[in-house]
């Protein structure tokens with residue numbers, strides 16, 4: 001299989017990233033981050049999450065963020081909407097695309113979403129129905145595809161089964177997440193080989209964390225498997241709640257450097273992306289999690 005000619009990056013920094021950062025951040029600063037990412041050429045930005053602010057205080061104000069951002073034609077601004085209540089709030093905020101998430105690990109599902117995998121999928125049925133009715137596209141996430149913080153190993157057939165369920169329910173794309181960042185390139189290839197038997201590769205995406213420093217290797221392995229959509233987070237925003245001090249989401253700048261080096265088109269401008277990451281890191285008073293950004297900034 002040859003490498004894809006173009007890749008779509010799904011920028012998850014404003015949601016998956018900020019959700020896992022401790023410092024509170026204002027609506028205005030979130031709006032600025034999304035606008036900066038739009039200006040850098042991202043075509044898909046996950047802006048917020050419509051979940052109870054009791055669970056995820058960082059995502060309070062997602063409706064205000066949606067109201068404040070510039071909506072550039074051709075760019076998708078999405079939100080997480082794990083249940084019907086969240087979906088309705090997203091709809092009221094003018095969101096045109098939502099995401100739902102399930103786990104491939106039974107133990108993780110119980111601890112994180114407080115229900116079994118089967119129950120979590122059943123919960124999405126009314127969301128999928130409402131989305132269809134309103135012409136809203138739904139993206140699916142599967143977490144813990146290469147390992148679980150509670151049960152350890154995860155069966156790839158189980159990953160394929162959950163991905164196939166989300167696909168059958170009507171998700172136009174399913175993103176497979178190595179939530180704890182333990183996977184290797186060999187495992188990543190087997191993952192996509194296994195899941196592609198049930199869901200076509202053009203409807204699959206990869207979501208890698210850099211906990212063990214393997215995220216870019218895993219993305220390259222995915223490219224070799226014909227996968228052309230990857231989730232990433234500007235400046236590597238978002239720690240890893242399961243491994244203290246570990247890095248979380250792979251940094252968008254680092255993925256872009258890989259893609260640029262392979263001559264794979266993404267439409268994203270490196271300098272503008274680095275500037276967006278630096279601005280938010282300064283606000284959060286934390287070091288930039290992108291190796292590429294740090295190297296470029298050190299060069300001056």
Ligand code: MG
Pocket residue numbers: 016207209248249
């Ligand atoms: Mg993540």
